[in-house]
Amino acid sequence: MTRDRADTLIVNGLVITCDSEDTVLENGWVSITGGKIGGIGTDETAETPEAVEIIDANGCIVMPGLVNSHTHLPMSLFRGLADDLPLMEWLNDHMFPAERTYINPESVFSAALLSCAEMLLSGTTTCCDGYFYEDRVAEAVHTTGMRAVLGQGIIDFPAPGVSDPEKNILHASAFVEKWMGRSDTITPSLFCHSAYTCSERTLKEAKASAGRHKLLFQIHAAETKDECGQSVADVGLTPIRYLDKIGILDEKTLIVHGVWMDEEEMTILSASGAKVAHCPESNMKLGSGIAPVWEQLGAGITVGIGTDGCASNNDLDMFLEMDTASKLQKVTKLDPSVMDAGTVVKMATIEGAKAVGLDHMTGSLQPGKEADIIIIDTKQLHLVPMYNPFSHIVYSAKGADVRDVFVSGKRLVKDRSLLTMDAEQIVSKFYNNGPVAIK
């Protein structure tokens, strides 16, 4: 009997697969062949394959790369630019002017690189993004090797790179055409900003375009109470009911935020197959509200976790987002048993992959899937002792504990250092001669 031969073999790890059986293997191995997961096993259950490269994960958790189901990559440019302000003042007096002044093809490219670097170093291998100059975002993401679902922003106002809103869908479609099948790690998508910034016609046309290509349709909805009130005043329906009525909701629709919804709306969402991207830290920081995530899960809705853009978070660390997602539901319900760590880990992996339409290729460690894998170093002061790895992933680990990161079997982070990017150069670009206090 000859042993299987793999390109790479990760051994001696505590392997958390996030598969449908929640398989966890102590002293486990994961093999990578041709960028895909070849096999998974333990020394006890199967003969370990041979491999060109052996990676020792002793003292480590080996798990699927995290899926950040909602972000705006270039907004790292505005990290901490304006905090602690009322939402409309933040948007109108700071974010929109900053976008008008600073958002251009070059800054979008650089800031997207910065965000990818932060994400990869903190264990995120897939993100779902929407912004302007998305073509430049795609170019940046492509150079990093990270996996992403990317959508050119559609909004019925003049926007960076799209001065004539009449052409917003044209721009978005051109982005889709360009990036369909162009990069192994990039999946194009359509991203309408919201029902309050896009007309019914725009929403329908964009959704139809997404449908033609079987692509994900992303949209912010039911983020704030005011938005819902305004929607009822404008069209006589809450955002979710309105989107349902005009035919936007189906299994390829991703509702971003979904904070304000009642039981009936959850039933509508669940029946439609639409997914939700839950962004707890952004919802908290902007004072938007607490999403009924536990009820959404109970209604059978697929919910992923997202950081949102850096300007409303202010980081892209999915470990902290998992921690907050769990704790926020517990305190809202006054029940520590809801949003258990195991559920949250799946939301940040396989459920997130489902939410962004990539669960056929990522989100769990299963033979045949892309080898999107992270290795977490648990031999650290703040991670000992360990009784339950799920608890540690959600409540104790941080992005900085991620030692190695693979996307499609390619090692992008090794011993906490980026292999496909020059971290120092990126930092220098954004670091202006020492810290600057503008207050």
Place this chain on the structure above:
Amino acid sequence: MTRDRADTLIVNGLVITCDSEDTVLENGWVSITGGKIGGIGTDETAETPEAVEIIDANGCIVMPGLVNSHTHLPMSLFRGLADDLPLMEWLNDHMFPAERTYINPESVFSAALLSCAEMLLSGTTTCCDGYFYEDRVAEAVHTTGMRAVLGQGIIDFPAPGVSDPEKNILHASAFVEKWMGRSDTITPSLFCHSAYTCSERTLKEAKASAGRHKLLFQIHAAETKDECGQSVADVGLTPIRYLDKIGILDEKTLIVHGVWMDEEEMTILSASGAKVAHCPESNMKLGSGIAPVWEQLGAGITVGIGTDGCASNNDLDMFLEMDTASKLQKVTKLDPSVMDAGTVVKMATIEGAKAVGLDHMTGSLQPGKEADIIIIDTKQLHLVPMYNPFSHIVYSAKGADVRDVFVSGKRLVKDRSLLTMDAEQIVSKFYNNGPVAIK
């Protein structure tokens, strides 16, 4: 004119003093002489002193060490032992049995060392603790050089090391006597667990003992809704009103948690001068409730921030606690302008120092105070660009970004490594032959 001469001089930093004028100095220096802060200035405002040792803080924030106003150091032993469980099941079926089985003088010492190591590496220079075998906690803390207010736990039940509850105050007083003036960095305190586990006589005697020595009196109170209901059923008053009635509240009393209180109780607390230790992550994880912190601050109450013990958090990182403290108030009020970053940074420094009774020596960078200083490396991917350092401290930085830590001028952490402890040895002690999954 001769220049002043200091032992150590930290230069080129963005100095955040947390003094009463909220002084922030770009390109600032801080000098240390005889363990105390000698001076603070910028190249523009004053001549920089000479020094034996020069530390370059270029690209860094220099600020007071953080004050963790409530923790149980030895509970790092139970990090993640039992999560996602109803509170009483967690306490009765897991924590209490685990304490009976595993808490002993040796484990308390080791686990306290582990917690101090985690705290120092994440920028906490002062903590306020209460537990059993507190003498062993004190010995551990003393060896590390960390500053702490420590109280031997008082509870009217048999407890680890105190089999006869009749002797609980005797034990606590003996601890106080032993540690009064014994260590430069340790201040003894009295710690009654709660009004529901201590009789009125116990509470009064313990408070009287604390009063005689002018020491801090710590007590958990108003943590859960059930506790408050039970208190009304038992003594006809809510915990805060009861403690007020029996004379426990004064400016040397620290109310830990203070989640459930109405306006009148805040007025009572404010008038008494009693302080509050706010532990948002623990309150969230245990499903206890959301403390009315913004109202407490408005009522003029001094509120510090604490992590609580590791078993209900599950880490001791004060940066994450600041982040959560801010965001939780914002989302509760649906107002992003409350709990601004500047306020939160002061809660984790000078206000925390006031809460634990050490503001005469720590919590701000001011000449004459102990040199408890941390240096945060902001030249990192997740900390650029920087527009406002307070925003970065609260919303973007993590404990792992702390480069150097000084307590009373002694460097305890250098380039992210502990100087007074063997980190590897501590980790090994708690790391049992690879990660263990008990689920």
